[in-house]
Structure formats: C-alpha cells, structure tokens
Amino acid sequence: MNGRVIALAGGVGGAKLALGLSRVLAPGALTVIANTGDDFTHLGLAISPDIDTLTYTLAGLADPLQGWGRRGETWAFMTALQQLGGETWFRLGDQDLALHVERTHRLVAGESLSAVTERVRQRLGVATAIVPMTDDTVRTRLRTDEGWLDFQDYFVRRRCVPCVHEIAYHGAENARPAEALRQSLADETLRAVVICPSNPLLSIAPILAMPGVRAALAGCTAPVIAVSPLIGGQAVKGPTAKLMRELGKEVGVGGIARCYAGLIDALLIDAGDRPAGPAQEIEWIDAPLLMSTIEDREHLAVAVLAAADRLSRRAG
Amino acid sequence: MNGRVIALAGGVGGAKLALGLSRVLAPGALTVIANTGDDFTHLGLAISPDIDTLTYTLAGLADPLQGWGRRGETWAFMTALQQLGGETWFRLGDQDLALHVERTHRLVAGESLSAVTERVRQRLGVATAIVPMTDDTVRTRLRTDEGWLDFQDYFVRRRCVPCVHEIAYHGAENARPAEALRQSLADETLRAVVICPSNPLLSIAPILAMPGVRAALAGCTAPVIAVSPLIGGQAVKGPTAKLMRELGKEVGVGGIARCYAGLIDALLIDAGDRPAGPAQEIEWIDAPLLMSTIEDREHLAVAVLAAADRLSRRAG
Numbered sequence: 001m002n003g004r005v006i007a008l009a010g011g012v013g014g015a016k017l018a019l020g021l022s023r024v025l026a027p028g029a030l031t032v033i034a035n036t037g038d039d040f041t042h043l044g045l046a047i048s049p050d051i052d053t054l055t056y057t058l059a060g061l062a063d064p065l066q067g068w069g070r071r072g073e074t075w076a077f078m079t080a081l082q083q084l085g086g087e088t089w090f091r092l093g094d095q096d097l098a099l100h101v102e103r104t105h106r107l108v109a110g111e112s113l114s115a116v117t118e119r120v121r122q123r124l125g126v127a128t129a130i131v132p133m134t135d136d137t138v139r140t141r142l143r144t145d146e147g148w149l150d151f152q153d154y155f156v157r158r159r160c161v162p163c164v165h166e167i168a169y170h171g172a173e174n175a176r177p178a179e180a181l182r183q184s185l186a187d188e189t190l191r192a193v194v195i196c197p198s199n200p201l202l203s204i205a206p207i208l209a210m211p212g213v214r215a216a217l218a219g220c221t222a223p224v225i226a227v228s229p230l231i232g233g234q235a236v237k238g239p240t241a242k243l244m245r246e247l248g249k250e251v252g253v254g255g256i257a258r259c260y261a262g263l264i265d266a267l268l269i270d271a272g273d274r275p276a277g278p279a280q281e282i283e284w285i286d287a288p289l290l291m292s293t294i295e296d297r298e299h300l301a302v303a304v305l306a307a308a309d310r311l312s313r314r315a316g
Numbered sequence: 317m318n319g320r321v322i323a324l325a326g327g328v329g330g331a332k333l334a335l336g337l338s339r340v341l342a343p344g345a346l347t348v349i350a351n352t353g354d355d356f357t358h359l360g361l362a363i364s365p366d367i368d369t370l371t372y373t374l375a376g377l378a379d380p381l382q383g384w385g386r387r388g389e390t391w392a393f394m395t396a397l398q399q400l401g402g403e404t405w406f407r408l409g410d411q412d413l414a415l416h417v418e419r420t421h422r423l424v425a426g427e428s429l430s431a432v433t434e435r436v437r438q439r440l441g442v443a444t445a446i447v448p449m450t451d452d453t454v455r456t457r458l459r460t461d462e463g464w465l466d467f468q469d470y471f472v473r474r475r476c477v478p479c480v481h482e483i484a485y486h487g488a489e490n491a492r493p494a495e496a497l498r499q500s501l502a503d504e505t506l507r508a509v510v511i512c513p514s515n516p517l518l519s520i521a522p523i524l525a526m527p528g529v530r531a532a533l534a535g536c537t538a539p540v541i542a543v544s545p546l547i548g549g550q551a552v553k554g555p556t557a558k559l560m561r562e563l564g565k566e567v568g569v570g571g572i573a574r575c576y577a578g579l580i581d582a583l584l585i586d587a588g589d590r591p592a593g594p595a596q597e598i599e600w601i602d603a604p605l606l607m608s609t610i611e612d613r614e615h616l617a618v619a620v621l622a623a624a625d626r627l628s629r630r631a632g
Contacts, residue, residue: 077410094413099396
C-alpha cells in the first residue's frame with residue numbers, strides 16, 4: 001500500500017470531500033477523477049462545471065456560500081452581456097470567465113482538457129491532481145416530459161423542474177477513460193477508491209459508463225468506499241432524490257447502494273438513514289455526512305480512509 | 317441633396333468627430349465606415365477595436381479619459397487571467413469582454429461582422445449606422461526592424477516602438493467593400509464624405525486599399541472633406557507623425573494631403589499648421605481641431621459640413 005487514493009467526484013459535494021481528503025492525506029497522494037458529463041459549450045466557451053468546482057475548492061478560491069464559482073466574484077460581464085441582448089441564463093462571473101476563455105483558447109489550439117486542467121491546478125497551487133474522467137466528449141442528456149434536454153438546460157435553465165424519464169451519457173460508450181483512472185484501478189498498491197457524495201445518476205454514472213470502468217472497479221484490489229449524497233433521505237444539494245423518484249428507484253441509501261451494486265465494499269451513510277429494500281452485501285457505516293465546516297470534511301475523510309483500510313480487499 | 321453623410325473613421329479621433337457629426341445631423345443621417353484592419357483574434361475572441369471605440373463613443377459609454385473602452389470598467393477578468401498564466405498584454409475589461417464574447421459567438425454561428433455590429437448598436441441605442449468597411453478579413457501588418465508584426469503586436473504589445481519600413485493591408489485586395497460604402501459613394505444625393513482625423517496610414521488606408529474605393533471616392537458627386545489628425549505637426553494621439561517620418565513622408569498637413577491626393581476637395585487643418593511641400597489643388601481650411609469637449613466636436617462637425625456644402629462638386 002503506497003498511500004495513494006483516487007476519488008470519483010462530481011461538483012459541490014464531491015469537492016467538499018475531496019478537500020477533506022486532500023487535507024488528511026500526504027500532499028499529492030490524492031487524485032480526483034472529475035465528471036465531465038456536465039460540460040458544455042456556452043457562448044462559444046468550453047465550460048467544465050465539475051472540474052472548476054473541484055479546482056476552485058481545492059485552491060481555496062471557491063465561494064464559501066454556494067460552494068461553486070469563485071469567492072468575491074463580480075458580475076460586470078453578465079450585466080454588459082444582458083445589455084447587448086446575450087444569453088444570461090447561465091451566470092459567468094468576471095473572474096470565472098478567465099478560466100473559460102483560457103481553456104477554450106487552449107483547447108482550440110489543440111491541447112487536451114486534461115493538459116489544460118493540469119496547468120490550471122498547478123498555477124493555482126493545488127497539490128491534488130484533478131483529472132477529467134476522459135479527454136473525449138461525453139454529454140449527459142435527460143429525456144423529460146419536455147423532451148430531451150442537455151444537462152445544463154435541465155439543471156440550470158429549467159432548474160431541474162421537468163420530470164425525468166431517462167438519462168443518457170452520449171459519447172461515454174466510445175470514450176477512453178483517463179490514463180490516471182485506468183492505471184490507478186489496476187495499481188495493486190492503491191490504498192482506496194472513494195466514490196464521493198455526488199449524484200450517482202448525474203455525476204458518477206458518466207464515469208462508470210465508459211468502457212472498462214465498472215469491470216476495473218469490480219476487479220480493483222483496493223477497497224472501494226462510497227459516501228451517500230443523501231442525509232435523512234434527502235439530497236444536501238441538487239436533484240438526487242427527485243431524480244431517483246422519477247426514475248422509479250428507491251429514494252434512500254438502499255437506492256444509492258444499488259447504483260453501485262457489485263462495485264463497492266462499503267457505503268457511508270448518515271446516522272438516521274437505513275436501507276429500506278432487501279439487504280445488500282456491503283458494509284453500512286454510520287458517519288456524520290453533513291460537511292458544513294472544514295473540520296466536518298476532514299472528519300468524514302478520516303472515516304472514509306479508516307473504512308477503506310479496515311476493508312482492504314487484500315486483507316482477506 | 318438628401319442630407320446623408322458618410323464618414324470614414326478609425327479609432328479615438330475618428331469616433332470623436334463621428335460623435336460631433338451625429339449630434340449636429342438629423343438622427344440616422346450619418347453612416348460611419350469603420351476600419352477593420354486593426355481587428356484581430358486574441359484568446360480566441362474576435363476583437364474589432366475601431367468598431368468598438370465608435371460604438372461605445374456613440375452610445376455614450378466610452379471611457380471619458382482614454383477615449384476607448386467603457387467608462388467605469390473593471391478588471392477582475394484580467395487579474396484572474398494573469399493568475400492562470402494567460403496572456404495579459406492586451407487588456408480586456410469585464411464589461412468590454414461581453415461584446416467580444418457575444419461577437420465571437422455570433423460570428424462562429426455564421427453571422428457577418430456587419431450584422432453583429434448592427435445588432436449591437438441597436439441594442440445600445442445608437443442612431444448612427446456603424447458599418448465595418450468589409451465583412452471580409454483585412455489585417456494590417458507592419459514590416460519593422462523586428463520583422464513583420466501584426467498590428468496589435470506593434471501597436472499595443474510593442475507600443476509602436478519598432479521602426480516601421482512598410483505597411484501591408486493583407487486581404488484588402490480581395491475584400492468586398494461594405495454595401496453601404498459602395499452605395500453611398502455612388503449616391504448622387506449624398507451630402508458629404510468625411511475622412512475623419514484618423515491615422516491615414518493605419519486607419520484610412522485599409523479602407524482605401526479595397527478594390528474600387530479610391531475610384532469611387534474620386535468619382536463621387538458629393539464633396540470629400542478630410543480632417544487632419546495632426547495639430548502643430550504632431551498627432552493628438554498615436555503614432556501618426558512617427559510613422560510618417562519612418563516611411564519618408566512629409567510629417568505635416570502636406571503629407572496628410574498627399575495620402576489623399578486626388579480624392580479630397582479640402583483638408584481641415586489646425587490654425588498653426590501649413591503645408592511645407594509644393595501646393596496641392598485642394599482647399600486648406602483652418603479650424604480648431606482639438607476635440608476636448610463635446611462642444612469642440614460639434615463645432616468641428618459644423619465646420620466640416622459647412623466646407624462640404626460650400627464645395628459641393630455639383631455646384632460647379
């Protein structure tokens with residue numbers, strides 16, 4: 001065991017736990033694999049919401065209240081764009097915009113998303129590697145009672161209001177998973193794989209939808225520990241519970257566990273939560289999941305790592 | 317005579333006179349033809365400095381001190397871009413950026429530069445038509461003692477320091493002049509053509525370099541009146557005098573007149589200026605050329621129009 005940990009993460013909840021893990025692990029021991037299914041092109045700019053939330057959070061630049069975007073953000077660009085009649089449903093802060101413009105410029109010049117992401121995290125002094133799940137294009141789309149919607153159309157423009165009947169991860173079937181993900185899952189010295197408390201259907205499923213990822217997780221010698229995004233049966237943030245209900249899944253930690261059936265060794269759940277459905281062959285570990293303070297994040301990270309070390313697949 | 321006037325203009329000086337003309341003419345009577353030889357792509361954004369200076373000036377949004385960019389501009393984007401290691405030699409304000417992002421987005425979607433420019437001026441409540449000299453790509457480049465430089469490299473990054481040996485207007489020979497320019501110059505009811513006090517070599521020459529423009533100006537039935545960009549032999553702003561010297565031209569109003577030889581009926585010059593070279597067959601009209609206040613701009617506009625009406629080519 002070399003102490004290296006990889007975490008699969010989406011946006012805000014994933015970033016909070018990633019920050020906790022980064023603070024209790026040795027510098028550079030953590031690699032975060034970021035969902036890119038939420039990525040989109042807006043106003044001609046390549047926007048990667050989950051990568052950016054992870055980057056800003058790990059750099060200490062995230063807005064402390066909303067958890068995404070930059071602290072001390074200003075909105076002069078948006079005000080001027082509105083004056084020009086541009087699209088304003090997706091809000092881009094003046095500071096945040098620098099990242100989108102710089103990324104788009106470099107992608108057009110032929111750099112990969114992973115190279116751009118790596119350069120940015122280095123410039124911002126982030127020790128944790130942040131790796132897009134793939135450099136290929138994967139786009140999450142939702143079939144709703146208003147028809148098929150692109151993810152951000154559903155999530156931001158329509159505020160998750162439409163009822164969802166189906167979710168598709170376009171391009172995932174042909175996407176090449178990130179080298180860091182494939183190598184880590186095959187690494188017999190890896191300490192743990194952590195599935196962060198992100199939406200399993202929107203944030204983690206695109207990662208799992210890529211060829212070979214489920215098999216690599218199932219066959220990984222390191223323990224795979226997931227953290228429930230639900231507390232008291234409700235999502236801390238976002239549409240997880242609503243989506244699970246609309247898609248006919250058990251709304252609760254049992255439903256979360258079933259999303260990861262055959263892949264995980266344990267699921268960390270909040271003290272009040274219990275699976276309603278039939279038992280599943282994983283460990284259910286109680287832990288305080290609400291991550292309000294930085295100490296909360298560190299404590300949860302410690303609990304995740306303790307569970308991993310106890311459940312090491314090599315131990316058997 | 318229908319009272320319509322067209323003005324050929326570059327950046328700051330041209331925009332000041334265009335504003336004066338717009339205020340003394342009937343609403344909509346003025347069409348400004350904007351130089352696009354300074355346009356460039358920076359950070360993937362399509363930037364049209366002269367169009368934007370004209371637009372902001374005519375909309376009353378221009379920074380009152382520097383004459384370009386927007387008043388009350390903020391720089392959060394640039395600060396964040398610097399933090400990311402992006403290129404910062406060309407400063408883009410947060411508000412200004414909205415125009416570049418919106419324009420780039422629309423150009424990529426297939427709109428013409430003239431359509432984008434028209435939409436923007438309407439949104440900003442500008443009554444004067446602002447027309448790019450062409451929708452084709454023309455790029456001013458300068459052969460200097462540091463080799464060939466793109467215009468903005470010379471003008472902004474190198475601050476006009478390199479000695480210039482030659483100027484080229486790439487693409488001008490194949491560019492289609494704007495419909496509004498061609499139609500106006502052929503319009504027998506046009507009141508006047510005004511060549512604004514812009515740099516003749518950098519701002520006006522690209523317009524004149526397009527096929528048919530010189531001939532159309534020479535054959536135009538309306539009077540063509542130019543305003544010198546020099547006061548006391550010096551440019552009010554920018555490298556006009558330095559460039560003329562480096563290119564072996566007479567640095568003074570005689571040199572300006574020679575740039576427009578065969579095209580203009582009169583040149584408005586500041587009281588202290590006199591041509592040093594041999595006489596040219598145009599009228600030299602004294603007028604206060606310094607446009608510090610809005611009244612200065614209106615007075616100069618009135619002087620230009622008075623000269624035009626007196627020298628109407630149809631009068632003979």
